[in-house]
Amino acid sequence: MMQHFPVLAVMLLFLAAFLVEIFGSKNKVIRNGLTLLATTNALVMTLALIKPVMMNGEVISYWMGNWAPVSGYAIGIGYEVDALSLFFGILVTATFWLSSIYSIGYMNKDHHLGHYYTLFLMLSGSVLGLVFTGDIFNMFVMIEIMTFASVALTAFRNDSEGALEAAFKYLVIGSIGSSSVLAGVAMLYSQCHTLNMAQLSSILSGGLTPTSVVAFGLIVAGFGVKSYIVPFHTPAADAYAAAPTSVSMVFSGMVNKAGVYGMIRMVYIVFRAMDHSSVQMLLAVFGAVTMFVGVTMALTQHEFKRLLAFHSISQIGYVITAVSLGSALGLTGGLFHAMNHTLFKGLLFLCAGAVLYRTGTTNLDKLGGLSKKMPQTTICFLIGAGAISGLPPFNGFASKWMIYQGIFTKALTSGNFLYVIITVTALIVSVMTLASFIKVTQAVFFGQLREEHNDVKEVPAVMLIPMYIMAALCVICGTIYPLVSKYLLFPAANASLNVGDYIDKMMGAGYAEAAGVPTMLVEPVTFSFWNPVLWLILFGIVFFAAVIVILLGTNERGKILTAGEKPEAKYATFFSGEEEMFSQVGGSDLFWGFKKNWKGYYKVFTELHSGIVTDYTSYTVIATAIIVMCLFIFMR
């Protein structure tokens, strides 16, 4: 029974995609109902797999057309859900479920929604398929469907500024990435004559031939493109900003995470290359550069969604760096951060969407003072901003803590000064992230309300519900992470490090040992640094007590006075005696003191993000070449 769940989840999403196009292009109820039904079904089915996979450590396998391995050769296409797949699978289905709820409210002003939902469901099915599949070529096909659906969704509002351009860039860069994955897969097949990942892993454990090293380089570069690490990041910034926000949330929350999943799957499980310090160094450097470039570019943006897009890039840098460490602590931190990024970045995109939905703009210089009109969105945004900046007690803090510990421990054990630099970078990037969210908070939610936004209302409940769910998850995951770690992160990290176990379960017991894959015992990561539940309870009690005391204001002398209906001089803002006028400190005026000192850096990097597609393709091709060459030289 259980073994049919993964394939059913994927297939029903694809089926619903076509049904929506056939029956739902006119009828709103059928359209929304089918979409919700399919995504809910996928969510329930993946959640049902937690018990066997995460707790009992099974690997759910399903062979398409019942082509199970015969005499040690896996010919058929197999779905293999181990803990790593399931971890990402849960993230995928949860993200798409929330996004489909949000879409009901958010997209109701658009036309041709049948196409939108078809593409949306195709995207969800392909990402889920990518995560669940155990066949490397099937993975490539899923990547292509994913790219297609993403491109079409990016261009969905094709009358909006830059949507077509962004879609084109996304398609070109994405195709280069898929091409290099395809070339890598082909070379790998020529060496191993199989496409099943478990079998590939056991064959490759005999040592890498030069051809398989090149294949490895191409695949790493390809998944690097898919996870949008610098210098492949350029289309991501454009596409996340141009796509409808419910889709941006999915892009940033899950589509780039699919690249990260592919990277982990390839590097840890198929090639088991993390023993090579050159691979670790390469990924660590790429990760560090990614987080730094992403956040510095985000600091100068004037557009809410583009700023968030650059932050997505930056946070993926954290994940890649953590994954590159090759230790259980690093991998657990990386997976946790990937999960947290899905939560808080999704939340932030939804807030941006709420602002766009009500005001019609996301330009930071044209907004301000919305907290009085949209108080619930403001609170959700503040939670998301706190989480992404890594403030305790939100989830971002816990995962960043693990990443810092992981990197610095690596520095101490390996004695490599590079890792110290990366630790410093990671910590500084965190502060810069905070700074750019302060900028957004000031420019969008606080300050003075513009006159044209006087009749802005809070968004409808159907849009608020996903925001609340994500905000609650941000707080919950930050406080009960020992549980999260036990049931989600540790099994996933264990599955990636303990490859022999995976191969045995897929190909039959004793297979891995015969191929010479060692079975490892992975120690669970312990948390002793602080007990957040206790703190959070205390924090909550004290905070609410204080707020209640203050709000009641029973003491006549120390009471709180708030402005009533008619304006009074006492409540007016202080203007040094001048006449009150419109005065909003906009987003681009903030952090002048910082930008002035970084003029040279910003000049270079703004020019590098030139918007010309040939420049972007050149970066991509050159970086791919560099990755392949580095690995070829240092790994052999």
Place this chain on the structure above:
Amino acid sequence: MQILLFLVKVLIFPGALFTACVGLFLAGIDRKVIAHMQKRIGPPIRQPMYDFFKLMGKETIVPARANKLVFLGAPIAGFISLAIVMLFIPIFGFTAFSGTADLIVILYFLTIGGVALIVGGSSSGSPYAGIGISREMVTMMSYELPFVLVLLSVARKVGGSTLAFSMNQIADYQAANGSLLFSWSMIPAAIALLLIIPAEVGMQPFDVAEAETEICEGPLIEYSGAALGMFKLNTAMKMCIMTGLFTSLFLGGIRTGTVVCDAIIFVAVCAVVTLVCITTIHAVTARLKIEHLFKFYWTVVSGLALASLILVWMGL
């Protein structure tokens, strides 16, 4: 019983009450000594406490543009996070929660203190506050780099490989090997941390964010009454925490055995550190511009801290 002990630790010693009292005491000393340096008599040492209680009794006005919940919640959030930080800083031999203290946690909780000021100021809707929060954030970005470098060099010096940033380990190391200040490779880092303290607590010459003479206290401009009192208290608590952090990072290792004696020595050392790095610098300098401040921290102070880190890395 355990919960009661927990509450006592959080609320009284070494949590909120202790930190607040010591902070206000240090602020009083600062004012008194600076007055003497300028040949004035100055207020009594208890004056910050009087100020605080007086402000608590005043009415609080929430301006018309402000978001009430955030405006009033920010000072409380800052207060609570700062009260929690003190629990992680070992007072020589005594730590409130052994095994839980960690440099990264301290770094982030200190950040919350600053963020509370920024968000509170931002929510008031005043343009002066807008400029103030921008400067406060840039100040934060400036001192964060050297601060991180200092913390890393201490962590490397103490050199635990399992839990690299443990505060307890730092305290134990100093108890066994003497204070870190007396190992010469750590001296640049100590100087760097001394230079970071005034920026962290917002004292001249690094008080650009609250520059009274140009932007009228910046983020605090619309605050009044109890909320303003809370922010003033937060500044004083930061003084206590930062000097305490310096003490436990670089001057640790003194262990008398009784908590009371430890605490008294601790407060005395904190007072000395305050005099050195806050009062003296305050008395002899004028306010910097924000871009110069950024440059100063990212070149001079970071250079000092980096020198220390490299020396420590080479095993000196």
Place this chain on the structure above:
Amino acid sequence: MIIVNYIASIILIVLGFYTVCTKKNLIKIVLGLGIVDYGINMLIVSFGFNEGGTAPIYQLSDLLNGVAPQFFVDPVPQALTLTSIVIGACVDAMALSLVVMINRKYKTVNADEVRRLRG
């Protein structure tokens, strides 16, 4: 000579990447992507080719009686190539349709002028 195939496909891939990186016309960029795809497809087919092998098509009776020739061309790469060709065609179609839309909106297909999103 199978080596000729490899060389030719590498040349195709390099040419395609060269086109993608240097040509400013959006349609040429799309063609470049196509050329890269063809190069890779050729590579895959060549990987499966065994010189002198027969087509991998048998009847069940041949297999049961054991009279099937042991030496044949690997069929899997051919299946992969077919899939990849289909995907490549879709990429080209999609990209070209985007170029048409861009041409309508921007009145140009020059990459230097299609750069409203930057910085």
